[in-house]
Amino acid sequence: MAVLACSTVDQDRRAQWLRGVLDLCVLGLLARGDSYGYELAQSLQSAGLGTIQGGTLYPVLLRLQRSGLVTVYWREGGGGPARKYYTISAAGLAVLGEAAGQWAAFAGGVGAIIQERTAR
Amino acid sequence: MNQTMTIAEMTLRETVRRRGVLVLLLVLPLAFYLGRRGDHLGQSIRFVCLGLAWVLSAAALFVGSSARSLEPRLRLSGYRTHQLFLGRLLALWTLGLLLSAPYFLLIRFDQHNVRYGAIAVIMLLGVLVAPLLGLALSALLPRDLEGMLVLMTVVGLQMILDPAGNAARLLPFWFSREIGTYAIDHTSVGYFDRGLLHAAVTALLLLVLVAVAFGVRLRRRPHVKIVGGLS
């Protein structure tokens, strides 16, 4: 049902929201287990964030890699060429933990303001 | 030497690709010749020689003007100033010879009772002097429009002024009419000698003018000192 709600939200606003949280969401997914690019995109989509294009996702992954929040390794695929897998690092976990708290407070505040209006 | 020849070669290549210039070079003298062919003997010869000289000067003018933007770069690439204008002159002289040959043959077979040797001399001297005039004008005047106007004035005066008068001697192609009189009207050899002298002096003066104009324009500025490179 969250997926249905996506289609009614303004695309520009959604893109703005994503810009702020995409790296944290990726870290969140990687905290549950190693993954590769396409799998992450699919997980983000089924979580209700809409379609994340490769052109958006991979630069984010590169930035995370560059700032040391994730590390990478290549794993041979079953029937195809090697895939680049991402692992969250200790620094990444720390950032994720801190951000989770901040986000809860932030989203809570925004939700409260917005809900008050619709309650009228 | 190789550098001068390269300049000459490239000038020739450039010029034969300029359709407008080629048409001018080939057609105008013919028009001059045919236009006067009905007149009394020898007028067509006089006019075709003058026409040849004029179109060659115009070609030289265009060559000189269009080369201007390239010359600073050529200097920096290592060419000496004299190689630049000598190369262009070589190309234009070659072009002039190639252009004059068929007209000489035309006169040889179409006109009779004239001194062919002297006519050949007129054409050779014209080939010599015309590019010098055109190149000098391109070096002195910034745009080819002004140069063309001067050329047209010169040729116009050349046709109007009485060759016997003194003012006419100041014109660069006066020798053409003077020797022409010797060749066509079978006068004394004095006309030939005077014409030859005039051509020689004019050629020398124009060459000096070209050398000085080029030298000044492309001179190595005094504030720059090249160490260990080409001068």
Add this chain to the structure above:
Amino acid sequence: MRHEIWLAALTDELRRHGVGPDLAAHVVAEAAGHLRDSGEPPLRAFGPPSAYAAAVADSVGGPALSTRSSVGPVRLRAVDISKRYGRRTVLSGVSLTVHAGQVAAVVGANGSGKSTFLRICAGLVGADGGHVELHGTVGYCPQAGGTADFLLAEEHFALIGAGRGVPRSAAAREGARRAAALDWVPGDAQARHLSGGTRQKLNLVLAGLGDPEVLLLDEPYQGFDRGTYLDFWHEVWRWRDAGRAVVVVTHLLNQLDRVDIVLDLSAGGAGVAA
């Protein structure tokens, strides 16, 4: 657009944006894998190759600048240059020293005398004061002009090459090589039939022909598309790595952090290189 074509274009664009070859290979392989898994068309998944390559380059922080601890000997030394046109002072007391293996950028507003300063350094224009020392041969690329309308590109190479004492075949080869670095294949067209940007590529190639020690470039990128503009700066850095001294007049500031010296002429025509 088929995968292979898009991926090949991506490889090119990554190189142009200065992404190192190892990382570029990984990025391309990862993109190929993503396209295989998702089955999406490349333009939808990633966008145009140049845009994606730019995003990658941004995330990675651009090419690593090789720090040079030692520079070579002085190649250009301009001391206290001043120039007046009538009553208007265009330059006063401008100095610049460039060593081998350095890139200097001359910046300033329009009319601040950048082109004039470069022409004075090349010796094409007289200076009213000061002097210039040039150690070695000089290549100069003007903002426009500098080519012969009716000659072919290869004939230009031969012409400039002959001045520098380079045989014709070698000059043709060198010209073709330098042109390829700017993504241009010289054909049989006369210079007057080339587009403005292509003609400027010819101009730039001619400036570098014969491998001069000093290169003076006056905003030579007029008419370049974005890709060629990046190629141009790669050429500049290649020249620097090869020990040449390069002076570029430019008003585009975003490449300034990749140059060694900045000469700012906007402050009333006076400036000393930082």
